[in-house]
Amino acid sequence: MIPNQWYAVLPSQKVKKGRILAVKRLNLDLAFFRTKNGELGCVTDQCSHRGAALSAGEVRGNCIRCPFHGLEFDSSGACRFIPANGKSSTEDLSRYHVKRYPVREANGIVYVWYGDEAKATETLPFFSNEIDGSFSWSEIEDLWNSHYSRCIENQLDVIHVPIVHYNTIGRGNKTLINGPKVIFEDGVLLTSANNEKDVGQKPKPPKDCVIKSTYLKFRYPNIWLNRISEKVKVLIFFAPVDDEHTVLYIRFYNKITNARWINAAIAWLGKYMNRVIERQDKRVVITQRPKASSYRSGEKLLTGDGPILLYRKLRDEFQRKE
Ligand code: FES
Ligand SMILES: [Fe+2]
Incomplete structure (x- = not known):
């Protein structure tokens, strides 16, 4: 912690x-x-x-x-x-x-x-410049047998998308991982996927990649956002239970139409989409050993793990600093 x-x-x-x-x-x-x-x-x-x-x-x-x-x-x-x-x-x-x-x-x-x-600080971690009262939202929760660091890393992992989610959000066999570019600014870790179909090209290094309009944001210690578009966003907070358990609260926010009741219905449907994707992740993440990640682990990270490496490095720094 x-x-x-x-x-x-x-x-x-x-x-x-x-x-x-x-x-x-x-x-x-x-x-x-x-x-x-x-x-x-x-x-x-x-x-x-x-x-x-x-x-x-x-x-x-x-x-x-x-x-x-x-x-x-x-x-x-x-x-x-x-x-x-x-x-x-x-x-x-x-x-x-x-x-x-x-x-x-x-x-x-x-x-x-x-x-x-x-x-204790005045401000609470959230994404107020992304989400305001004009959005309708829904929420699901699920208990994972994982340390919260693993759950967070999973949401910053662009490599797993075409593998774990091959038939949902990772459709299209885009297994080649460019970058990704990752930055840490104003307390927010920001990255976005630049995945492509592998037709024999070399992956682009992170410095040649950009943050796209669909991006992922993470704010320490435990809140994450996926900006799918201006009007559709997914937010997760990862509530640490103990060293081996985390409850994920996953929210689907949208303001797709001008009618709130339609947006509320879309949010309700979004809940089910989130559930399917979350279950695909959970199946694998709960198997990771050790339960908690660490900056100085023996894991052999890939270039595409850049966001995870930065998450670990900063977490390690914050833990030492305080
Ligand atoms: S009043 Fe709480 S244990 Fe006695
Ligand atoms: Fe995933």
């Missing part, structure tokens, strides 16, 4: 008002909750008293209440009430506080800050 980053971990609609949701993310057992006035909280899913899962409790006003002895905690993790001590108690409750994780949401995504809270 790269420390000191906002990780996209859940769709907003999963955390319902007045409910607590237990989820494992970032190798942590977390309890997400939304108070009745809509405020979002995220604390460790373990009571400071005698270890019960807070997620098995309930939301009470602005607090969650442990199911065991009823200790109440607010969204900052502070203990606010201990029934056994009674309402008249004046005890300092700070020793009962539970760890909370800074949590924010935007664009229908819940983000958790992983690292030093004092370093």
Whole structure:
């Protein structure tokens, strides 16, 4: 995990008002909750008293209440009430506080800050210059038995497209890989496929390739976008569960027509297209060993793996820097 980053971990609609949701993310057992006035909280899913899962409790006003002895905690993790001590108690409750994780949401995504809270940044990773409220979208999710680094690399992999997706998005037998060109600018890794049919020509080196109008963008630590066209985009956030599991949330965005209901219907269909492609990827990616990738691995990368190499290099740098 790269420390000191906002990780996209859940769709907003999963955390319902007045409910607590237990989820494992970032190798942590977390309890997400939304108070009745809509405020979002995220604390460790373990009571400071005698270890019960807070997620098995309930939301009470602005607090969650442990199911065991009823200790109440607010969204900052502070203990606010201990029934056994009674309402008249004046005890300092700070020793009962539970760890909370800074949590924010935007664009229908819940983000958790992983690292030093004092370093939390204002901006959340997204592609605001690509997607705005004029798009209709749909979402699917799937759990992969893979480390999130492998899932991300798969989405930056232009070589696998004609092989894994030979009968879908990789139709046409374009197995020869030019470049690809890859750049890292303003926190975004940008690349695009330049694949061709192999008729005996030599592949072009990355420097002779261009970023085409259909491109891939990745923003650390875990969000990716495929600009298929101005009006059609696919976004994925890769929610790390633990060292061997990741939940992919895959969204299909479009504004193809001027009628929102037609775009919504297209988005609904796009969901199924994404599902087919995602399953083709998953079948192979979950077999990769080791589960996590690394910059200093013994893997024998090809020229066409340029985006993957850059992803690994930067990830390695960010991990060391923090
Ligand atoms: S274990 Fe939570 S109140 Fe006792
Ligand atoms: Fe793929």
